[in-house]
Amino acid sequence: MLEIQRIRTDKEGIIEGLKKRHFDAAPIVENILELDQEWRTKKTELESIAAEMNQISKQIGLLFREGKQEEANAAKAKTGELKSAEAALKVTVDGIDTKIQDLMYQLPNVPNDLVKAGKSEEDNEIVETHGAPPAFNFVAKPHWELTTQYNLIDFELGVKITGAGFPVYRGKGAKLQRALINFFLAEADDAGYEEVIPPHMVNEASAIATGQLPDKEGQMYHDSRDDLYLIPTAEVPITNMYRNVILPDENFSVKLTGYTPCFRREAGSYGSDVRGLNRLHQFDKVEIVRLEHPDNTEQALNEMVDHVKNLLEKLGLQYRILRLCGGDCGFTSAMTYDFEVYSAAQDKWLEVSSVSRFDTFQANRLKLRFKNADKKTQLCHTLNGSALALPRIMAALLENFQTEDGIEIPEVLHAYTGFEKIS
RNA sequence: GGAGAGGUGGCGGAGUGGCUGAACGCGCACGCUUGGAAAGCGUGUUUAUGGAAACAUAACGGGGGUUCGAAUCCCCCUCUCUCCGCCA
Structure with missing residues (x-):
């Protein structure tokens, strides 16, 4: 499997290289990069929600220890929305991840410079x-x-x-x-x-x-x-x-x-x-x-x-x-x-x-x-x-x-x- | 195949719901100390992803669930160990 970093940084090199296999990588690579962009955006979003949830959870813990039941319960109520947003985003992110993975499996290795183009x-x-x-x-x-x-x-x-x-x-x-x-x-x-x-x-x-x-x-x-x-x-x-x-x-x-x-x-x-x-x-x-x-x-x-x-x-x-x-x-x-x-x-x-x-x-x-x-x-x-x-x-x-x-x-x-x- | 006990960091080993990415010990790295070394003292010591970085997120065999919050509770799977059975 090629490294995702390499696809990000050397798209043209990979497409050119794979031409030597008579393999048209362009559509797959473009698709991967698109999905990767989306994945990173959604992933960041997901993580900031997770961070917020972690924050609130910590506070709830503190509040309970201090015996502030009401405030704690109020904080709990706030989490519902975040929680469903997190769950939905996770499904999205995992879905994109699987798609990228499937596409990545389709890309063969890039031939070495010494390798000549050819079909058979x-x-x-x-x-x-x-x-x-x-x-x-x-x-x-x-x-x-x-x-x-x-x-x-x-x-x-x-x-x-x-x-x-x-x-x-x-x-x-x-x-x-x-x-x-x-x-x-x-x-x-x-x-x-x-x-x-x-x-x-x-x-x-x-x-x-x-x-x-x-x-x-x-x-x-x-x-x-x-x-x-x-x-x-x-x-x-x-x-x-x-x-x-x-x-x-x-x-x-x-x-x-x-x-x-x-x-x-x-x-x-x-x-x-x-x-x-x-x-x-x-x-x-x-x-x-x-x-x-x-x-x-x-x-x-x-x-x-x-x-x-x-x-x-x-x-x-x-x-x-x-x-x-x-x-x-x-x-x-x-x-x-x-x-x-x-x-x-x-x-x-x-x-x-x-x-x-x-x-x-x-x-x-x-x-x-x-x-x-x-x-x-x-x-x-x-x-x-x-x-x-x-x-x-x-x-x-x-x-x-x-x-x-x-x-x-x-x-x-x-x-x-x-x-x-x-x- | 049957019964039981377990799987936590490089290793040993704590930890039964929050301040635990994880006590303590060992090992390792660097520094101090020393004539030199040992001992001692101090600091550090997982990986992945995103990010220039700060940092954030995730991971305590694997997967799912409960919960505001799980190494810790529940379910499934898997592996290891012990005993029995079978056996080259």
């Missing part, structure tokens, strides 16, 4: 490409054939147990999955991230704070009996560790990592994109989350990008980095870098990581603040990224490292898998 993924900028695409002197198989051939993942069995999009990993498939998770966590640990194992279900307040609610309700699995949501990403519980927190000074840099399964309903996605591991209802991911002083955000983002690059290079995967255009950035993001690995067998780029800065957008909803040098509370910046999401990495490893008689496991994983080849 067509407009994303490729900022870096590393490595050469794998070349095969035989017909490379897509991963869904390899997982069956080597008995690594059983999609049908998952359908039987649960439904489509809930695969069963088995044998070396399960071991490879676990090896990747351990490798990613070890790398994050080396980079100074504290490992956490958060709850896999969150309450409504948490889902609102990181922006999954109220809008994207349909994307999460919901347990209505206890009113809990299965997490769509570890970002939700981990970031919410710091909901309603004021860090005591400005010398902080919180770096957290966590492995969790992620659950996404992904209602309405069909077709070839969902084949095999490409899109699942349950998948594993190691996430990195950072809370930073606004002055450090740029550097933190660069460090996170470097971290993900490092992971892909150690795995020996060819990849490219995209800076998403305004239209393709997530609602809460100020800037996002996507990492894609090329799959020769599928002849397409697979998104394996997404690293974003949110600036104060999340912190504002979270009420995550710190005490700055002037002892004032100020909103923190938050960032997060996948490091990495498992399914497409698994797909890319299987597809790109296949040989005619098996799949070569990257050396860096040998210590974690306990085997060097799947055959």
Whole structure:
């Protein structure tokens, strides 16, 4: 959520910035400012009535103590009118407040200066490409054939147990999955991230704070009996560790990592994109989350990008980095870098990581603040990224490292898998 | 799931209708004191909103109600603790 102060002081900047998302913010912003003006007027009015009521109440108390019953009762009589005026005003003020809130929820984050305008993924900028695409002197198989051939993942069995999009990993498939998770966590640990194992279900307040609610309700699995949501990403519980927190000074840099399964309903996605591991209802991911002083955000983002690059290079995967255009950035993001690995067998780029800065957008909803040098509370910046999401990495490893008689496991994983080849 | 007891400031802990945004203690910050330190003394020490500021308003788990006035009374919800039950 954008800060109301920012809307008051930088209306044009916000409208201009959001044009890069092809989002016409002008009507909403104007509406907010109008309501805000009205709200402030009414609120001031309300408060002066409250002040008057407080005064009278105090006097009544004094009068009673002095035994001046009649005067006290006279004063009481005066309050009736004020009281109803106060009640009416309160309804008005609360009503305006709700309207503003609803409008505020509709405004996405303002893209960073580096972000280019654009509508869809067509407009994303490729900022870096590393490595050469794998070349095969035989017909490379897509991963869904390899997982069956080597008995690594059983999609049908998952359908039987649960439904489509809930695969069963088995044998070396399960071991490879676990090896990747351990490798990613070890790398994050080396980079100074504290490992956490958060709850896999969150309450409504948490889902609102990181922006999954109220809008994207349909994307999460919901347990209505206890009113809990299965997490769509570890970002939700981990970031919410710091909901309603004021860090005591400005010398902080919180770096957290966590492995969790992620659950996404992904209602309405069909077709070839969902084949095999490409899109699942349950998948594993190691996430990195950072809370930073606004002055450090740029550097933190660069460090996170470097971290993900490092992971892909150690795995020996060819990849490219995209800076998403305004239209393709997530609602809460100020800037996002996507990492894609090329799959020769599928002849397409697979998104394996997404690293974003949110600036104060999340912190504002979270009420995550710190005490700055002037002892004032100020909103923190938050960032997060996948490091990495498992399914497409698994797909890319299987597809790109296949040989005619098996799949070569990257050396860096040998210590974690306990085997060097799947055959 | 059943029964009971509770949720007050960074912490401990008072407070059953008004002078309580909150005693007292601890902690913390600054100052005095000191050769230096400790002790002692003094001052300060929540957050949000509006305001240039003075200041005003709101908040004692959350929501609603009673009242001129609620941390204090009533209702609902929620969380924690203890005992019982169940259980990896």
